[in-house]
Amino acid sequence: MTRLAGKVAFITGGASGLGRVGAERFAAEGARVVIADVGDASQTLQAIAQAGGTAASVICDVSSDASVREAVAFAVETFGDLHVLYNNAGVMMAADDDPTNTPDEVIEQTLNINVKGVLYACRHAIAPMLESAKRCGEASSIVNVASFVAHLGAATPQIAYTASKGAVLAMTREIAAIYARRGLRANALCPGPVMTPLLAKFLSDDAKRERRLVHIPMGRFGEPHEIVNGALFLASNESSWMTGQSLIIDGGITSAYVTPEGPAQS
Numbered sequence: 285m286t287r288l289a290g291k292v293a294f295i296t297g298g299a300s301g302l303g304r305v306g307a308e309r310f311a312a313e314g315a316r317v318v319i320a321d322v323g324d325a326s327q328t329l330q331a332i333a334q335a336g337g338t339a340a341s342v343i344c345d346v347s348s349d350a351s352v353r354e355a356v357a358f359a360v361e362t363f364g365d366l367h368v369l370y371n372n373a374g375v376m377m378a379a380d381d382d383p384t385n386t387p388d389e390v391i392e393q394t395l396n397i398n399v400k401g402v403l404y405a406c407r408h409a410i411a412p413m414l415e416s417a418k419r420c421g422e423a424s425s426i427v428n429v430a431s432f433v434a435h436l437g438a439a440t441p442q443i444a445y446t447a448s449k450g451a452v453l454a455m456t457r458e459i460a461a462i463y464a465r466r467g468l469r470a471n472a473l474c475p476g477p478v479m480t481p482l483l484a485k486f487l488s489d490d491a492k493r494e495r496r497l498v499h500i501p502m503g504r505f506g507e508p509h510e511i512v513n514g515a516l517f518l519a520s521n522e523s524s525w526m527t528g529q530s531l532i533i534d535g536g537i538t539s540a541y542v543t544p545e546g547p548a549q550s
């Protein structure tokens with residue numbers, strides 16, 4: 285379990301959901317982890333310490349440039365390096381709807397966190413990441429969490445969220461192109477539905493969950509570790525010749541047209 289040995293990883297939104305599972309897994313793979321979250325990450329820190337890993341946390345609102353700058357500085361001061369930026373923090377707001385019904389404040393808040401948050405973290409982390417890449421002789425890695433909705437129109441409208449994830453995908457490609465020869469890779473991770481607190485708010489009863497499952501060829505929601513496996517691959521040097529790509533882990537959603545009756549049964 286040393287796929288991130290010697291690496292320092294900065295993970296936004298690591299207090300819960302996919303980010304928490306990612307922080308624990310990265311630490312188990314040898315990374316020193318910094319969790320940057322608006323919420324309390326003490327449970328994640330405790331779990332990492334109990335498993336023998338190394339982590340620190342900092343309160344950070346990714347939609348604030350100053351807050352992100354301070355959090356990245358804290359990471360570099362604490363562990364002396366920065367090799368992996370895992371831009372995982374994201375929101376999907378209850379009032380996010382179709383283009384005619386989504387309030388401005390929902391659009392602004394979603395874009396501020398999901399898009400500007402990724403951009404601010406890149407803005408402040410890239411310089412130390414380039415330095416760390418020089419020191420360790422391997423490219424540093426940015427993993428930006430987008431979503432399957434960046435590739436496929438979702439039946440349930442959430443226009444601000446979808447716009448934000450499309451932006452994350454496009455931004456990732458551009459960052460990859462800019463830094464490809466300078467010791468920095470950037471890839472997007474595009475999960476399908478995983479039952480974290482973020483999704484549980486929306487698929488709150490059996491009928492809603494069943495309706496979503498119809499569209500998943502594999503017939504089940506993803507498990508957090510199945511997404512984190514992809515994040516780990518992108519973060520580690522195993523993906524050393526991969527940049528500007530989108531890794532979709534979605535139970536087959538974006539690969540298949542499924543009729544309202546569901547996938548064929550054999």
Ligand code: NAD
Pocket residue numbers: 296297298299300301302303320321322323344345346347372373374375376397429430431432474475476477478479480481482483
């Ligand atoms: P979650 O709600 O369980 O966790 C999100 C974390 O981000 C929380 O710890 C929260 O405190 C933190 N956060 C929210 N706003 C923040 C801010 N302004 N600054 C710092 N931290 C903030 O969500 P999740 O399901 O684990 O989602 C993680 C990422 O995966 C998100 O980017 C989400 O869009 C993406 N994603 C999730 C799914 C899914 O089905 N769960 C599918 C596709 C993509």
